[in-house]
Structures are given as C-alpha cells and as structure tokens.
Amino acid sequence: MKSLLEYTSYRQYIADYYADRKARSAFSWQEFAKAAGFTSPVYLKYVSEGRFNLSASAAEHVAESMHLAEYERAFFVELVKFDHAKNDTEKRAAFSTMLSIAEKHKAKVVDAESFRFFENWKNPVLRELAPAMPGAKPLALAHACRPEITAAEVSESLNFLVKADLLQKDESGNYKQTDKTVTTGPMTVTPLAVRGLHRQMGEIALDAIEGVPQDERHFSGLTLGITREAYEKIVEKIAEFRKEIIAIATSETATDEVYRLNVQFFPMTKKSLNKKG
Structure with a gap:
C-alpha cells in the first residue's frame, strides 16, 4: 500500500x-x-x-x-x-x-509541484522570461516583469522552477526550458491553483487596459445569446484556437516579450431563457 x-x-x-x-x-x-x-x-x-x-x-x-x-x-x-x-x-x-x-x-x-507552479503568476512568466534574458541577474528580471516584482521574489521563483525541473541552469548561469509548454493535465489538486492564477491574471489584465499602449495589447469581446449545444461547439473551437496559438508561439525559439492570453467565455445571465420558473 x-x-x-x-x-x-x-x-x-x-x-x-x-x-x-x-x-x-x-x-x-x-x-x-x-x-x-x-x-x-x-x-x-x-x-x-x-x-x-x-x-x-x-x-x-x-x-x-x-x-x-x-x-x-x-x-x-x-x-x-x-x-x-x-x-x-x-x-x-x-x-x-x-x-x-x-x-x-x-x-x-502528488501534484505539489504543479500546484505551486500555477499558484503564482510569477512562475509561468519567469519560466518564459529567464531563458529570453541570458545572463540577467534577478534584479534585471524583476524590473522586466509587469507588474514589477522584487529580486528576492525572482530568486525564489527561479529556485523553484529549477527544483521542479521546469527550468535548467547551466554553468554560466543561463536558463533554458526543459519543455516548451506546461499544461495542467488530469491532476486532482492543480485546478485549485489554476483558478487562483486566472484571478491574478485577470487583475493584471485590468491594469494593462490603461497601463499598456494600445498598439502593444489587444482586448476584444462579444456578448452572445446561445444554446447549450452552441456553447459546447464554441468551447471546442476555443480549444482548437489555443492549440493553434501554441503552435505559432513554439515555432520560434526567440522571445522578444512575454505575453499572457486570457480566453474567457462565461455566462452573464443566471438561468435559461427558454425555461419557466
């Protein structure tokens, strides 16, 4: 046992x-x-x-x-x-x-490392940023983050990423990713951390509306009246779209900036319009 x-x-x-x-x-x-x-x-x-x-x-x-x-x-x-x-x-x-x-x-x-990775927005950001800034010290990485964080927070996150085998550090102090992408998978605890990550990223997105020039960010939305069948079809299309985005991003090895894409599709009403009561 x-x-x-x-x-x-x-x-x-x-x-x-x-x-x-x-x-x-x-x-x-x-x-x-x-x-x-x-x-x-x-x-x-x-x-x-x-x-x-x-x-x-x-x-x-x-x-x-x-x-x-x-x-x-x-x-x-x-x-x-x-x-x-x-x-x-x-x-x-x-x-x-x-x-x-x-x-x-x-x-x-079980799931501890995945939980910790998705629990804080700094981990996925620094996993992308550190390899794109070879030789950069924690303070420089901290200043490059949006919102800006401390050098101590950068060091803590990098140490975790290396320990969790999500990043590798060479003799020169440079970092590289062990895998190009990280997904949640069929884990039991990770969704708890992912929900927190979505909240954190949502708050950062709100700040980006005013804090990031319009030609450097893209915000758009739709309000739709749909059926359950349409909902399921749209979710399938979103999944396909995400795969296409990942393919585009991973087709190049260079990184100029680290971006976050939030795909959100949620109800604005509380019950079906076609049901009584």
Whole structure:
C-alpha cells in the first residue's frame, strides 16, 4: 500500500487501508468502525464511498485507529479538511499545510509541484522570461516583469522552477526550458491553483487596459445569446484556437516579450431563457 502522503483523497485512503488489511487478515468494516469509535458497523464503508463525511474530531479517531504516526495523523486531518473545504481559500490552506508536513518528512505530495507552479503568476512568466534574458541577474528580471516584482521574489521563483525541473541552469548561469509548454493535465489538486492564477491574471489584465499602449495589447469581446449545444461547439473551437496559438508561439525559439492570453467565455445571465420558473 502506498504512503498516506501520496493521497489527495482521504476516502480513497480509507478504502485502500481496508482492502490492504482485509487481504492480510479477517478484517471487517465492523471491526474498523468499532476501533474508530463508531456504533454503525458500516459507517466508514459509507465514508469511503462518499455517502458520509468525517468531522474533525472523527478524523482524529480514524487516524488513531489506523495506527498512523503523529505526522501522518496531522496529514490525514488536513486531508479531511481539504475535502470538506467550502471555498478555495480553505482548500488552499489545508493543502499548504499538507505540503509543509510532507516537506518536513522529505516526502513528495502528488501534484505539489504543479500546484505551486500555477499558484503564482510569477512562475509561468519567469519560466518564459529567464531563458529570453541570458545572463540577467534577478534584479534585471524583476524590473522586466509587469507588474514589477522584487529580486528576492525572482530568486525564489527561479529556485523553484529549477527544483521542479521546469527550468535548467547551466554553468554560466543561463536558463533554458526543459519543455516548451506546461499544461495542467488530469491532476486532482492543480485546478485549485489554476483558478487562483486566472484571478491574478485577470487583475493584471485590468491594469494593462490603461497601463499598456494600445498598439502593444489587444482586448476584444462579444456578448452572445446561445444554446447549450452552441456553447459546447464554441468551447471546442476555443480549444482548437489555443492549440493553434501554441503552435505559432513554439515555432520560434526567440522571445522578444512575454505575453499572457486570457480566453474567457462565461455566462452573464443566471438561468435559461427558454425555461419557466
């Protein structure tokens, strides 16, 4: 059975823990529930299936019944908080605590590097900018960013990018990308960071309306009345368009500027005009 710190779902861990014990002994859901202090013999089975939730205190008892080490118990409790979080702020706080626990014990959390990459706009920008400015010191890179950041922030981001193998640093101190593009992929935690990145980039876009000359930026928009079928077709076209843009950008090795393209398509009304009530 893999380490608890490799899980991003406490329900899956409970299910896997039970299956592992069951394969080695006459272990039952009733025995598991009783050890954790539940009167219902199938309570934890239902938890693993998503029918019931664990409270914070119950999470402590379940962790203890599984004989987890102290740091693993703390991780399990945060895993429960992460699953039950009501908003992105709570979810991000729980996952950050999980990362801290894992780092202290030199363990790797699934999606951690992708989460950190997309969590802050500086990472994708510096991943493009640093290779385009060979020999540049952190202060020069900081001044080149829009909005401007500090040299310390640049150093922190570059160190992370190298550690995560998103950039490589040669003996001369120059950087190059390990891959031309970075995508989110089918990850479980990364979308949380991506939502935050979209918010950050949206705020920067607002500043660019007034802060960037019109011949150096392009803003346009459409307001459309559509059906669900049209929505799905438009989303497909947007996906195709993004691939074409990536192909254009990656066809050249040189970089003059680092640009951000926000593709946003969202509802301006709350319910279908063709439905009553």
